[in-house]
Each structure stands twice: as structure tokens, then as C-alpha cells.
Amino acid sequence: MMIERTLVLIKPDGVQRAVAGRIISRFEDVGLKLVAMKMVWVDEDFSKKHYAEHIEKPFYKGLESMITMGPVIAMTIEGVEAIALVRKMVGATEPKSSAPGTIRGDFAHVSYGYADEKGIGVKNLIHASADKKDAEIEVPLWFNDKEIHSYKTVHDAHILE
Numbered sequence: 702m703m704i705e706r707t708l709v710l711i712k713p714d715g716v717q718r719a720v721a722g723r724i725i726s727r728f729e730d731v732g733l734k735l736v737a738m739k740m741v742w743v744d745e746d747f748s749k750k751h752y753a754e755h756i757e758k759p760f761y762k763g764l765e766s767m768i769t770m771g772p773v774i775a776m777t778i779e780g781v782e783a784i785a786l787v788r789k790m791v792g793a794t795e796p797k798s799s800a801p802g803t804i805r806g807d808f809a810h811v812s813y814g815y816a817d818e819k820g821i822g823v824k825n826l827i828h829a830s831a832d833k834k835d836a837e838i839e840v841p842l843w844f845n846d847k848e849i850h851s852y853k854t855v856h857d858a859h860i861l862e
């Protein structure tokens with residue numbers, strides 16, 4: 702199946718900067734489908750589950766402070782090869798390096814060097830599952846089956862059928 706589901710988070714910095722609507726619009730504009738959405742204030746335990754691969758890294762403490770500093774908007778997004786497509790739209794992790802036209806490149810600019818000197822996680826607005834393996838872990842970590850909806854959008858008629 703080429704239709705994939707991927708986990709996307711507007712992180713606390715994105716919510717607090719009030720750019721969530723503009724970010725979500727980008728996914729709607731390319732014809733991707735929102736199949737689940739909620740606002741969640743993550744605690745330290747849940748941060749360790751979501752960012753399990755980073756717990757031992759020097760930047761983890763700052764990352765945990767950042768992801769728990771306010772609510773996130775969590776989404777599951779569905780579409781044709783959606784995992785890689787969403788990562789492309791999100792851009793490189795370090796906003797200093799992410800290309801113009803990507804979400805991180807258009808809405809942020811800081812460097813790893815700056816964040817590390819301050820002891821904070823890089824505030825890059827958004828999280829998206831890195832690959833199929835991560836998406837298969839992250840979507841069920843954030844959403845149960847009842848919270849994920851199947852419905853038709855206009856794109857089903859014009860792009861997918």
C-alpha cells in the first residue's frame with residue numbers, strides 16, 4: 702500500500718507562536734488528509750517514550766524541557782507516500798540549514814550552536830515521523846484506533862481515485 706500514515710506534532714514553540722493554522726494549511730494544500738488531531742500537554746514520562754532514541758544524548762534535557770513547556774497539537778496525516786513527503790515539507794532539523802520553502806526554513810532560523818550554548822532544544826516548530834518504522838511506533842503511541850478517522854475529502858475524488 703502506498704497510502705501511509707505519519708505522526709506530526711506542532712511543538713509548543715509552534716503553538717505559542719500561533720502559526721499552527723498556517724502549518725496545517727500547508728499539509729491541506731498538497732492534498733494530504735488529517736485523520737486524527739488533538740491538543741496534548743506532554744509530561745516528562747511521555748517525552749521519554751516519544752523521544753526514546755534521544756534520551757542518552759547531550760541535548761535531551763533541553764529537548765524534554767522544550768516539548769513539555771506547553772501543549773502540542775498532535776496529528777496523524779494520511780496520503781500517498783506521506784511519511785517522506787511530510788519530512789520533505791518539514792525540512793532539515795537545524796533551522797539554520799533547512800531550505801527556504803520548508804516549514805522549518807520558513808518559520809525558524811536558529812542553529813544547533815546557539816541552542817546548545819543556551820542548553821535548550823532547537824526550537825524548530827514541528828515533529829514528523831522519520832520513516833515507516835518510526836511512524837508505525839509513533840502513530841499508535843499518540844492515537845488509539847477510535848481517534849483515527851476514515852472519511853473522504855475532495856482529494857479522494859480528484860487525486861486518489
Ligand code: IDP
Pocket residue numbers: 755760763764793794813816817821822823824825827828829831
Ligand atoms: P527531527 O525532529 O528532525 O527528527 P531529531 O534528530 O530526531 O530531529 O531530534 C529531535 C529534536 O531534538 C529536534 O527536532 C530538535 O528539536 C532537537 N535537537 C536535535 N538535535 C539537537 C541538538 O544538537 N541540539 C539541540 N536540540 C536538538
Ligand code: MG
Pocket residue numbers: 831
Ligand atoms: Mg527524529
